[in-house]
Amino acid sequence: xxxxxxxxxxxxxxxxxxxxxxxxxxxxxxxxxxxxxxxxxxxxxxxxxxxxxxxxxxxxxxxxxxxxxxxxxxxxxxxxxxxxxxxxxxxxxxxxxxxxxxxxxxxxxxxxxxxxxxxxxxxxxxxxxxxxxxxxxxxxxxxxxxxxxxxxxxxxxxxxxxxxxxxxxxxxxxxxxxxxxxxxxxxxxxxxxxxxxxxxxxxxxxxxxxxxxxxxxxxxxxxxxxxxxxxxxxxxxxxxxxxxxxxxxxxxxxxxxxxxxxxxxxxx
Numbered sequence: 001x002x003x004x005x006x007x008x009x010x011x012x013x014x015x016x017x018x019x020x021x022x023x024x025x026x027x028x029x030x031x032x033x034x035x036x037x038x039x040x041x042x043x044x045x046x047x048x049x050x051x052x053x054x055x056x057x058x059x060x061x062x063x064x065x066x067x068x069x070x071x072x073x074x075x076x077x078x079x080x081x082x083x084x085x086x087x088x089x090x091x092x093x094x095x096x097x098x099x100x101x102x103x104x105x106x107x108x109x110x111x112x113x114x115x116x117x118x119x120x121x122x123x124x125x126x127x128x129x130x131x132x133x134x135x136x137x138x139x140x141x142x143x144x145x146x147x148x149x150x151x152x153x154x155x156x157x158x159x160x161x162x163x164x165x166x167x168x169x170x171x172x173x174x175x176x177x178x179x180x181x182x183x184x185x186x187x188x189x190x191x192x193x194x195x196x197x198x199x200x201x202x203x204x205x206x207x208x209x210x211x212x213x214x215x216x217x218x219x220x221x222x223x224x225x226x227x228x229x230x231x232x233x234x235x236x237x238x239x240x241x242x243x244x245x246x247x248x249x250x251x252x253x254x255x256x257x258x259x260x261x262x263x264x265x266x267x268x
Contacts, residue, residue, distance in 0.1 A: 025054035026100060026134050028157040033225060035162040035200075041116040048108045048159055050132060052100035059135040061097045062108060064088045067129040067160065071177070071192035071232040080128060085229060087163045088128035090114060097135070112163060124169030124198030127162040127228055162200055162226070169199030171227070173253055173260035180239070180266060187239045187268060193224070193253060194232035201255040202226055207237045209266075210248045217241055224253075243268045 027050070034046050052058045066078035066086045080088030092111050100106040110130065115122065133156035178191040189207065202225060209218035220237045227233060241247065249264040 025052060026058050026060055026132070027051045027053060027155075028132050028159060031159065032157060033160045033162070035164065035226075036112070037164045037166045038112070038114045039166050040114055040122050043111060043113045045109060045111050046161065048110070048130065048132065049105055050098065050100055050108065051105045052102060055102050057099050057101055059097065059099045060106075061133055061135050062093055063096065063131050063133075064091065064093070065129050065131060065158075067127065067158070068228070069231050069233070071194070071234040073234075077129070083128075085124075085126050086128050087112065087114075087126035087161065090126075090163070091128065091130070091161060093130065110161070112161065114163060114165070122165045122168070124229060125162055125164050125200035127160055127200060129158045129160055132157040132159065160226070162228075164199065170197050171195055171199045171201040171229075171255050171258070172197035173203075173227075173255075175251065175260075175262040176232075178262070178264050180268065183236070183238065185238050185240070187243070188236050189239055189249060189264075189266065190234060190236045191251065191262070191264075192232050192234050193227065195227045195229050198229050200226050200228045201257075204254040205235055206252045206254070208250045208252075209239070209241060210250070212246055217247070239266075239268070241268065 028048060029051055031048065036044055038044055050060055064080040066080055066083040066088060068076045068083065080086065090112050094109050098106045098108055172195065174194045174196050176192040176194060181188050181190055193203065203223065205222045205224065207218070207220045208216055211217050218239065218241055222235060222237070224233055245268060247266045247268065249266050250261065252259055252261045
């Protein structure tokens with residue numbers, strides 16, 4: 001049974017501008033968030049499918065990082081295995097580099113070996129990122145030393161690998177820093193959501209706005225693909241209601257198991 005608890009980020013990628021020739025035409029089109037429940041001491045496998053959309057072979061390297069993100073826009077990619085909730089050292093990539101034929105795909109396998117309970121007491125969720133990045137051809141690297149600087153866009157894909165320890169952990173949600181700001185389309189309600197528990201969860205977020213007579217005048221929905229323990233996101237909802245009035249805003253975030261909520265009085 002779900003409980004209600006009240007209180008008063010098509011792919012995931014990074015764009016890097018770098019000197020060189022044309023960017024490698026590779027993509028990870030699906031599976032950029034891979035989750036599995038497992039018990040201590042268990043081993044499981046996963047795959048990453050890399051697609052080459054160009055007419056020439058493309059070399060790709062894969063490497064690991066830790067990963068945390070925050071409501072203020074920061075994204076921290078730490079050394080693999082240094083975060084307390086990292087599973088990077090549990091993961092083995094095979095292979096760590098691949099050449100994808102033209103207009104084709106290549107599959108990279110990985111295995112996750114969850115430590116036994118004797119090594120450490122595991123509970124909740126652990127995660128890290130496998131980066132998939134094109135390798136600049138030798139000819140392009142040589143051209144970088146030529147006079148002039150050419151800027152191209154290189155895309156690297158981050159595949160989040162999340163291990164949920166079976167039967168353990170719970171998400172807890174805090175709402176922080178509520179406020180009304182001006183956006184491109186007018187007033188916007190914004191607030192931060194922070195996971196203070198030990199399990200990663202998706203969120204379905206809903207805003208309902210009521211006028212002084214108790215009539216609902218606005219309803220909006222949004223989603224957060226996953227919110228890890230110790231991370232936070234900033235949610236914004238356009239208001240689009242008349243100013244000079246007072247409204248009650250009810251915000252709920254549904255994890256699938258529990259519903260968390262906050263209520264705000266807005267004087268616009």
